[in-house]
Amino acid sequence: MFKRSMLLLGAVFILIIAAACSNTPVKQEQKQEQEKEETPAANQNETRVVQDMFGEVTIPVKPKNLLVSSSNYAEYLIEMGIAPQYALVVPEIEPDYRKPYLEKNGVELMTTQQYDFNYEKLLSLSPDLIIVPGQGMEKNVYDELSKIAPTVALDANSGMHIAMSKLAQLFDKKAESDKVLVEFDKKAAEAKEKIHQAIGDKTVLVLRVEPRRYRYLGPKSEDDVSKFFYETLGLKSPELIKDSTEWFTPLSLELLPEINPDYVFLEKRSMENYDSSDSLKELEDSSLWKHLDAVKNNGVFPLRTNDYIQAKGPIGTSMLIDYIVEKLVP
Numbered sequence: 001m002f003k004r005s006m007l008l009l010g011a012v013f014i015l016i017i018a019a020a021c022s023n024t025p026v027k028q029e030q031k032q033e034q035e036k037e038e039t040p041a042a043n044q045n046e047t048r049v050v051q052d053m054f055g056e057v058t059i060p061v062k063p064k065n066l067l068v069s070s071s072n073y074a075e076y077l078i079e080m081g082i083a084p085q086y087a088l089v090v091p092e093i094e095p096d097y098r099k100p101y102l103e104k105n106g107v108e109l110m111t112t113q114q115y116d117f118n119y120e121k122l123l124s125l126s127p128d129l130i131i132v133p134g135q136g137m138e139k140n141v142y143d144e145l146s147k148i149a150p151t152v153a154l155d156a157n158s159g160m161h162i163a164m165s166k167l168a169q170l171f172d173k174k175a176e177s178d179k180v181l182v183e184f185d186k187k188a189a190e191a192k193e194k195i196h197q198a199i200g201d202k203t204v205l206v207l208r209v210e211p212r213r214y215r216y217l218g219p220k221s222e223d224d225v226s227k228f229f230y231e232t233l234g235l236k237s238p239e240l241i242k243d244s245t246e247w248f249t250p251l252s253l254e255l256l257p258e259i260n261p262d263y264v265f266l267e268k269r270s271m272e273n274y275d276s277s278d279s280l281k282e283l284e285d286s287s288l289w290k291h292l293d294a295v296k297n298n299g300v301f302p303l304r305t306n307d308y309i310q311a312k313g314p315i316g317t318s319m320l321i322d323y324i325v326e327k328l329v330p
Contacts, residue, residue, distance in 0.1 A: 050170060053134030053153040054142055059170075060150070063129035067110075067122065067149070070133055071098055075313035076164040078105045079180050080173040086125055090114045093270055095304075095311035097319065114271065117141065123148050131167070133157050159224030160184070160312050180314050191321045192234045198329040204235040205261035205294075206303070207251070209280045210269045214251045216259075218244035225309065228317070233324065256288045263299040263328065264292070270305035301327045 046061040066084040068074050071094060074087035083105045089098075091111060102109060110125070112118060122130075127149040132142075134153030145151040152170065156163040161181060168177035206217035206229055219230040219237035226247060229235050238259045241249070268276045283289050294300050308320050 050152060052151075053137065053155050054139060057146075057150055057152055059152060060128050063127075065126055065128045066131070067125060067127040067129070068131045069117070070158055071102065071109075072158040072160075072310070072312045072316075073131060073133070073154075073163065073167065074102055074107055075315060076160065076167050076177075077171075078102075078107070079314045080164070080168060080171070080176040082171055082173065083107055084131075086110050086127065088112045088117075093306055093310045095306045095316055095319075097315065098311070101315065117145065119144055119148065131170075133163065157224070158312055160314070160317060161224075184314055184318065187318060188232050188321060191325050192232065194325055194329050196234060199262070201236050202262035203238040204229070204263045204265065204328075205238055205241075205259060206265045206267070208248055208267045208269055209276045209283060211274065211276050211279055214253065214279070214283065215248035216241060216244070216251050218246040218249050220245045221247045223247040224312070228308075228320075233321070253283070253286055253288050256286075256292060260292055261294050261299075262297075263301070264294045265301050265303040265324075265327075267303040267305055267308075 047058050048061055049056050049058050051057075065086075066082075067086040067088075068077065068084045069088045071087050071089050074084050075098065077084055078101075084107055087102055087107050087109055089102075089109045089111060090113065093114065099109065110121070122145070130145050130149050130151040132145065132151065132153050134155050135157040137153050142151060142153050154163060154166050154170075156166050164177050164181065165174075168174045208215045208217070217226055217229060219226060219242055221227075221244070230237060237244075238261045240255070240259050268280050270276075289295060307316070307323070311317065311320060
């Protein structure tokens with residue numbers, strides 16, 4: 001009887017151990033699955049501190065509802081593999097390609113007035129991160145945006161090389177950004193050589209027509225637009241204005257005969273609630289204009305504000321290069 005009881009007890013003990021052993025892998029698997037489920041949530045809520053134009057900002061590492069105030073910035077991010085959820089756009093000044101391009105990449109376009117923010121509308125979007133060009137931004141505007149969501153005023157304007165590189169730092173996309181910029185620089189260098197072979201030292205003026213005045217692009221301005229024409233593409237400025245450091249310098253029509261460029265890229269300035277038609281007609285009716293070499297030799301080419309001021313980016317600026325090459329290279 002005693003032996004039988006001992007045998008029975010031993011059998012029960014073995015069954016208990018076996019059951020415990022068989023449950024261990026199950027518990028381990030359940031724990032691992034639970035950790036897998038918890039880890040992404042933790043990562044999604046992870047934050048880090050970055051420096052912008054106004055100080056330190058705590059931002060989400062992986063924003064779920066990113067808003068950019070510049071459609072240029074949206075293009076930079078998309079080309080690096082990041083599609084923001086929202087981009088602010090001013091329809092009157094956007095290049096034709098950009099709206100379908102952004103929509104194709106899942107970006108919702110929020111129409112806004114130029115140089116203005118509708119804070120109530122932005123708040124309704126519930127962004128968890130806002131990115132804006134910091135250069136030229138007023139502190140009170142930045143403070144209002146920061147009440148809506150963490151706001152990074154990037155230490156840049158809308159120029160591609162600097163802004164894109166700084167955006168890449170924010171999102172750990174340096175390799176992707178470098179690849180895009182290297183490809184662009186290669187295209188620009190090839191275009192520069194083609195243009196030089198075609199026109200040599202002939203001069204190029206970028207002339208802006210505004211409602212009550214005319215201005216030309218300063219060849220030695222620090223602005224990225226000036227650098228694009230006169231450094232990246234290597235265009236030669238007329239001698240009389242070659243040392244101008246202003247982005248756009250006021251021009252009296254009486255100076256046109258002295259400047260007398262071989263080619264003119266002529267911009268009829270586009271802005272919201274803005275019409276330069278009368279000034280353009282006055283220019284084209286002027287005998288001073290009609291006697292320029294560029295006019296007499298069919299060397300005047302239209303330039304849309306939308307296509308060279310607002311269209312900065314790997315796509316937009318590449319299209320502008322193609323246009324300039326098409327006009328200057330036979």
